[in-house]
C-alpha cells in the first residue's frame with residue numbers, strides 16, 4: 001500500500017470513528033415542555049381510582065371522569081390519562097421513570113420544589129446554596145436558553161412560555177434577552193394574530209384560581225400561536241395546572257389537567273409535523289420539576305425536602321435522533337441532564353461555569 005493511500009484510509013477511519021462517536025444530530029429545533037409536579041405514578045400507572053373517588057372535583061361529572069380514567073389495568077389507565085404520551089411518544093420515542101419497571105429519574109437538588117427544579121432542568125446543575133426558595137429573584141445562573149440565544153445561529157430564535165409568574169426570573173429575561181411570556185403577561189404587539197388578540201382579551205377577563213399564575217390553556221395557545229408566527233428554533237413551555245390542583249387536594253382536577261395538558265402537547269406536535277421548518281427536524285422533550293409524595297399517606301398533594309419521593313421524576317423524548325425504544329426498564333437519569341441534552345441535540349457543546357449533567361446518550365441514539 002502506498003503511503004498516501006495508507007494516510008488517506010487512516011484519516012477516513014479516524015473520521016468515521018469520530019462520526020460514530022458524535023454523529024451530527026438531525027435535530028434543528030427543540031421544544032421542551034414541563035408539567036409542574038406531575039407524578040411518575042400517574043404517568044406510568046394512570047389515575048389512582050381510590051384517590052379519584054374521594055375527589056370533590058366540581059368541574060365535571062365524577063362518574064364520567066371515572067369511566068374515562070378508571071380502567072382495569074395500569075396500561076389502559078395511563079393510555080386513557082395521557083393518550084399522546086402513550087400513543088405517540090412511547091411508540092416513536094423514549095420514556096424514562098417507571099420505577100417499578102426499573103427505570104429511575106431523580107432530581108439532584110435537595111429542595112424538591114419548583115424554582116430549584118426549573119433551575120436544574122434549564123441550567124443543568126442544582127444550586128442549593130443560592131436557589132432555595134420560590135421567591136421571584138433573578139436567576140444568577142445562565143440557562144441553556146440564554147446560552148443558545150447567544151449563539152449566532154439561535155439569536156432571537158429562542159422563546160419561553162409559562163403559566164407561573166416566576167419564569168421571567170428563572171430565565172432571567174432581563175439579562176438573557178430571551179422573551180418570556182408567563183403569569184398574567186399578555187402577548188406583546190405589534191403583529192399579533194386574531195387568536196393572540198382574543199387570548200389577551202380572555203385572560204384579562206378570566207381571574208385565575210391561582211392568583212398571578214394563569215391557567216394553562218392560555219400558556220398553551222400563546223405558545224402555539226407564537227410558534228406559528230415567529231418560528232423559534234428553541235421553545236420552552238412550562239405548564240402549571242397539575243401542581244396547583246394537586247396542592248389544592250383536588251385529585252380529579254389534577255388528573256383532568258394531566259389529560260388536557262397531554263392534548264396541548266399533541267397539538268404542538270401536530271403543528272410541528274405539519275410545517276416544513278419543523279417536520280422531521282424537531283425534538284420534543286417532556287419532563288417535570290419535581291415529584292410528589294405517596295398516595296398511601298395522603299402526601300401526593302405535597303412535595304419538598306421533607307416529603308419522601310418528591311425527588312422522583314420522569315422524562316420523555318421524541319424526535320429524529322431518538323430511537324423508538326419506548327419505555328425504559330433499567331438505568332438512572334437525572335434532572336441535571338436535560339440542559340446538555342437540549343444543546344447536544346442542536347449540535348452545540350454546552351459547558352457552563354457550573355458543570356452540567358451529561359447529555360442523555362440514548363436520546364441521541366448512543367448506546
Ligand SMILES: [Zn+2]
Pocket residue numbers: 037113114243244247303
Ligand atoms: Zn408545588
